[in-house]
Amino acid sequence: MLFSKGCTYAIRAALLVATKEIRDDRKFVPIRELSEELGLSFHFLTKILQQLTEAGIMESFRGPNGGIGLARPARSITLVDVIAAIDGMSLFSSCALGLPGCGEQTPCPLHDAWAKRRLDLQRMLEKTTLASLARELATHELRN
Amino acid sequence: MLFSKGCTYAIRAALLVATKEIRDDRKFVPIRELSEELGLSFHFLTKILQQLTEAGIMESFRGPNGGIGLARPARSITLVDVIAAIDGMSLFSSCALGLPGCGEQTPCPLHDAWAKRRLDLQRMLEKTTLASLARELATHELRN
DNA sequence: CGTATATAAGATATAAGACTCTTAAATCTG
DNA sequence: CAGATTTAAGAGTCTTATATCTTATATACG
Numbered sequence: 001m002l003f004s005k006g007c008t009y010a011i012r013a014a015l016l017v018a019t020k021e022i023r024d025d026r027k028f029v030p031i032r033e034l035s036e037e038l039g040l041s042f043h044f045l046t047k048i049l050q051q052l053t054e055a056g057i058m059e060s061f062r063g064p065n066g067g068i069g070l071a072r073p074a075r076s077i078t079l080v081d082v083i084a085a086i087d088g089m090s091l092f093s094s095c096a097l098g099l100p101g102c103g104e105q106t107p108c109p110l111h112d113a114w115a116k117r118r119l120d121l122q123r124m125l126e127k128t129t130l131a132s133l134a135r136e137l138a139t140h141e142l143r144n
Numbered sequence: 145m146l147f148s149k150g151c152t153y154a155i156r157a158a159l160l161v162a163t164k165e166i167r168d169d170r171k172f173v174p175i176r177e178l179s180e181e182l183g184l185s186f187h188f189l190t191k192i193l194q195q196l197t198e199a200g201i202m203e204s205f206r207g208p209n210g211g212i213g214l215a216r217p218a219r220s221i222t223l224v225d226v227i228a229a230i231d232g233m234s235l236f237s238s239c240a241l242g243l244p245g246c247g248e249q250t251p252c253p254l255h256d257a258w259a260k261r262r263l264d265l266q267r268m269l270e271k272t273t274l275a276s277l278a279r280e281l282a283t284h285e286l287r288n
Numbered sequence: 289c290g291t292a293t294a295t296a297a298g299a300t301a302t303a304a305g306a307c308t309c310t311t312a313a314a315t316c317t318g
Numbered sequence: 319c320a321g322a323t324t325t326a327a328g329a330g331t332c333t334t335a336t337a338t339c340t341t342a343t344a345t346a347c348g
Contacts, residue, residue, distance in 0.1 A: 001242070002146070002235070002258075005336065008242040015253065030294065044337050050296070062295045063345025079254075091146070098145070098152040109159065109277040110223075113268055114146075117261065124257055133253040149306065174324065188307050190325065197325095207315025208323045294345080301338065308331070316323080 006048045007086040009040055013049060014058070014082055018074040018130035019137060028060075028067035048086065055085035074131035080122060092122045150192045151230040156182055157189060158196065158226055162218040162274035163281060172204075172211035192230065199229035219275035224266060236266045 003011075013034050020026050031049060035042040049068055052058040059071040070077060083091070095102035096114040103111070147155075157178050164170050175193060179186040193212055196202040203215040214221060227235070239246035240258040247255070 001238070002240050003242075005242060008240070012241060032294080041337060043339070046295070047297090047337090053295095060295060061345075062293085062343070064293045064347075066294045066345065068295080094145070096146050096152070097156060098147075098149060109280050110272070113272070117265055117268070121261055124261070128254070128257070136253050176324080185307060187309070191307090191327090194326070204325060205315075206313070206323080206325045207317095209316065210314085210324045212325080289348105291348090292346090294343100296343070297341085299338100299340075301336100303336070304334085306331100306333070308329100310329080311327085313326070314324085317321090318319105 002091070003083065004087050006044075007083055009038070009045060010048050010052060010082050010086045011079060012038055013040075013045060014052065014070070014077070015130055015133050015137070017058070017068065017070060018077075018134045021070060021074065022131070022134050023138065026069075028065070028069045030067040034068075051085055052082065055081070057081055057085060070130070074134060075129050077130045079125040079128045079133075083125065092118050146235070147227065148231050150188075151227055153182070153184055153189060154192050154196060154226050154230045155223060157184075157193060158202070158214070158221070159274055159277050159281070161202070161212065161214060162221075162278045165214060165218065166275070166278050167282065170213075172209070172213045174211040178212075195229055196226065199225075201225055201229060214274070217275070218278060219273050221274045223269040223272045223277075227269065236262050 016034055016037060017029055020029050031046050032042055034040075034049075035045045038045070049058060049060075053060050053068070053071070056071055057077055058068050060066070060068045080089075083089075095108055096110045097108050099108050102108045160178055160181060161173055164173055175190050176186055178184075178193075179189045182189070193202060193204075197204050197212070197215070200215055201221055202212050204210070204212045224233075224236075227233075239252055240254045241252050243252050246252045
């Protein structure tokens with residue numbers, strides 16, 4: 001799998017928050033509401049979203065009318081931001097064959113081909129923001 | 145991680161067998177020799193290579209002077225063949241967000257961008273054979 | 289202030305992946 | 319045939335990822 005499960009949950013939840021913020025003009029959404037709409041475990045999602053707040057991507061408030069919301073404008077939050085907070089950046093730096101120290105200096109046989117593609121993937125995920133995804137969701141009839 | 149650890153071990157071992165076949169004109173190599181040269185657990189590597197023999201990629205013989213060798217010419221064994229035998233093909237067909245049923249009909253917001261890149265990755269890994277990698281290893285000074 | 293609501297944090301449980309160990313089966317050599 | 323060598327197969331262990339449960343802590347509101 002490209003991303004861990006937790007990472008895919010984080011992306012889906014963050015996108016849903018962005019959608020609600022834009023479409024319904026709501027700032028804070030209870031995690032319970034997110035978990036129910038996405039069909040995910042409430043407790044598990046809570047733990048994952050906590051990592052996003054620690055990373056400064058989201059902010060949370062406890063108590064009644066509390067919930068979680070984007071800490072920055074949706075157009076300034078990229079998928080790489082979310083991925084970095086949950087899975088780290090190793091996907092974009094590590095060797096396809098898992099060889100430590102593989103790089104320009106001492107490349108493995110797959111290095112050039114993979115390095116080129118992982119960089120392209122990173123660039124794409126850096127260009128993709130929660131706002132751009134939310135816009136796509138709104139215009140086309142896409143699943144989330 | 146892109147591939148499972150077992151899958152990376154399988155690729156590295158298969159490539160080493162191909163190298164020995166070409167360079168030293170040896171048909172069967174004991175797994176113990178492979179595991180020692182690659183710094184991997186003998187028992188674990190045995191189990192993984194067993195999957196390659198089951199998949200018809202390698203063939204094995206027991207007893208003294210036994211070992212494991214390529215079942216077909218190295219130029220006809222692609223990395224996708226090895227990957228399919230160990231990890232399966234899900235990397236090349238599954239949704240980046242892990243959504244079941246994501247596809248052309250009901251795409252997720254990331255579908256187009258990822259589908260394009262995973263296909264490119266698959267094409268590249270289909271074009272890469274054990275023979276072409278072994279050739280690169282021989283001409284350049286690459287690590288394995 | 290007291291109660292309800294919501295996230296935070298930590299402990300615990302389950303599942304999957306990675307790895308090890310033991311025994312069996314096959315094959316060669318003398 | 320006997321013994322050595324090597325893969326095959328299965329059980330068992332360790333580690334990490336995934337998921338759940340429980341207990342704090344903060345906030346709103348009557």
